[in-house]
Amino acid sequence: MRGSSVGDPPCVRLEALEVPFEIACTGSGAPDLARSVAAAWDWCTVDAPYDGDLACVQQLTVVLEQDAEELARMSAGSSLFARDLPTLMDRLSPMVTRVAVNERRRDLVMFHACALADPVSGDAVVLYGPSGTGKTTLARTLCTDFVYLSDETAGVAPDLRVVPYLKPLSIILNQGDTLKEQVSPGRLGLARPEGVPYRLRALIQLRRDPAHEGVATLDSLSTVDALPELVAQTSYSRDFERPLHHLADLAHRVGGVRRATYSEAEQLRPVIRAILDGDA
Amino acid sequence: MTRARRREVVDVYVEDGRAAVYSTEGMVLLLSELATAAWDVLGDDWTNTEHVAQHLVQRFGDPGEGQAEALTDETLGSLAEMSIVELEQS
Numbered sequence: 001m002r003g004s005s006v007g008d009p010p011c012v013r014l015e016a017l018e019v020p021f022e023i024a025c026t027g028s029g030a031p032d033l034a035r036s037v038a039a040a041w042d043w044c045t046v047d048a049p050y051d052g053d054l055a056c057v058q059q060l061t062v063v064l065e066q067d068a069e070e071l072a073r074m075s076a077g078s079s080l081f082a083r084d085l086p087t088l089m090d091r092l093s094p095m096v097t098r099v100a101v102n103e104r105r106r107d108l109v110m111f112h113a114c115a116l117a118d119p120v121s122g123d124a125v126v127l128y129g130p131s132g133t134g135k136t137t138l139a140r141t142l143c144t145d146f147v148y149l150s151d152e153t154a155g156v157a158p159d160l161r162v163v164p165y166l167k168p169l170s171i172i173l174n175q176g177d178t179l180k181e182q183v184s185p186g187r188l189g190l191a192r193p194e195g196v197p198y199r200l201r202a203l204i205q206l207r208r209d210p211a212h213e214g215v216a217t218l219d220s221l222s223t224v225d226a227l228p229e230l231v232a233q234t235s236y237s238r239d240f241e242r243p244l245h246h247l248a249d250l251a252h253r254v255g256g257v258r259r260a261t262y263s264e265a266e267q268l269r270p271v272i273r274a275i276l277d278g279d280a
Numbered sequence: 281m282t283r284a285r286r287r288e289v290v291d292v293y294v295e296d297g298r299a300a301v302y303s304t305e306g307m308v309l310l311l312s313e314l315a316t317a318a319w320d321v322l323g324d325d326w327t328n329t330e331h332v333a334q335h336l337v338q339r340f341g342d343p344g345e346g347q348a349e350a351l352t353d354e355t356l357g358s359l360a361e362m363s364i365v366e367l368e369q370s
Contacts, residue, residue: 224295228308244293244302 010034014044016100017108017155017165021058023092027074029064029085036089037062040182043166043192058099064088090179093170097153100165105236108155108163109250112233114138115154115162116146117198118276119191124162124198125272126154127260128233129206134265136169138206140188141265142272148190149198153235160253162198202275203251205229205259216262216271218280223248226257283326284356284367286319301364309362314340318355322365329356 009026012034025034038045050057063081065071075081080095082088101110113128114135125146127138139151148166155163168182186192204218205226230247231237240246251257262268274280290302299316301309311319314336321327321335333352342348359365 222295224293224298224300224310227293227300228310231302231308238290238302238306242291244291244300244308248293248295 012037012041013046013049014041014096015046016044016096016167017104017110017153017163019058019100019103020046020050020052020056021060021096021099023096024059024061025064026061026078027063027065027071027081029066032085033062033064033088036085037092040089040168040184042184042186056103058103060092060095060099062088062092086179086181089182090170093167093182097165097167101153101235104155104163105239108157109240109247110235111154111156111203111230112152112235113154114151115149115164115198116143116272117149117162117193119147119194121276122196122198123201123276124149125202125204125275126156126162126200127204127206127268128154128230129208130233133206133208135206136171138265138268139185139190140169140171142269143185143190145269146191146272146276147193147198148185149193156200156250160200160250162200164193164198166193200254203230203254203257204275205257207259207261208263209261210263212261212263212267214267216260216267218271218275219259219261221257221259223251223256226251226259230257281370282329282353282356282367283370284322284329284332284360284365285326286322286324287364287366289364292319301362303362303364305363307362309364311359314351315355315359318352319359319365326368326370329353332356 009024009030012023014021060079063074063078065074066083080091111126111128113126115126117124136151139148149162150165151169153165168184170180171183173181227244237243288304293300297313299311317336317339318332321332329352333348337348360367
């Protein structure tokens, strides 16, 4: 967190999917907002100014202002504004994700997925599925052993490198809360990437079945059967040249798509362990 | 007489006789073997549905009692509903 000179609003620098952001926090609540953003996004923050093309830096201006008249005045030209901190934090996360995904749409395949990896080998598993299939819960449960790469967007480069997106996890902490709290993965005790390259080893389609008992089951899907859901959970797939072939090729390079059926996150731990050990 | 032709699609991927079709409406549709074979016969120009039926009979056998034409019409009708085939009475 910084203010470049006296009078400048506090600003948080971070990277999302390797896209540099500067989040200027303004309004009477700016100090609290900047502290909260820096704390929740601590695994994404960077200290030094971006040393590449400054035009690549995504500038977001976020306003936290309780006074309605002042908020109306300040909201013009802002990226995001609200009168209370929880609302602002809840809305900031999808905005950063949306901007970052848009910026990487030409060079990454980005799945709506939880991504995790073996801390030693760097082999990574991408578990994709629509909202409600438990991706955040999976990350929260399994990434105490496996390295946390994302609970929402897994970016895969042409060389199969998985780009970490170490965003805060969006969690409803108290029953009845309508807004999710943005919690740093470090605060949840998750394992942080150590700088080794992470390489995609498996693509797993999530199927949550509340009636499922025992260890999660893993079924191989034919690529043609996997494609509808794979496309549905891939951002900007239509921008690829021959998108079905593009995704099919990616799937073939990691041995095809498998579907994991489970009810509780813990049921997936042995299955993922086996995949990463080459036993499944 | 009915004739049919393909509508523009984003991409088609075929594996083991079944196609996934990415429509311009942004949907990926999974076709049966029969529908894939019917789709395969069609092109950008109009094709009589009788010709499509003949092809399907060659490929899958004759269901008999005039059922080939009915099944072909049903299949092409489904593809038209998915907006990946255009039908026209001529």
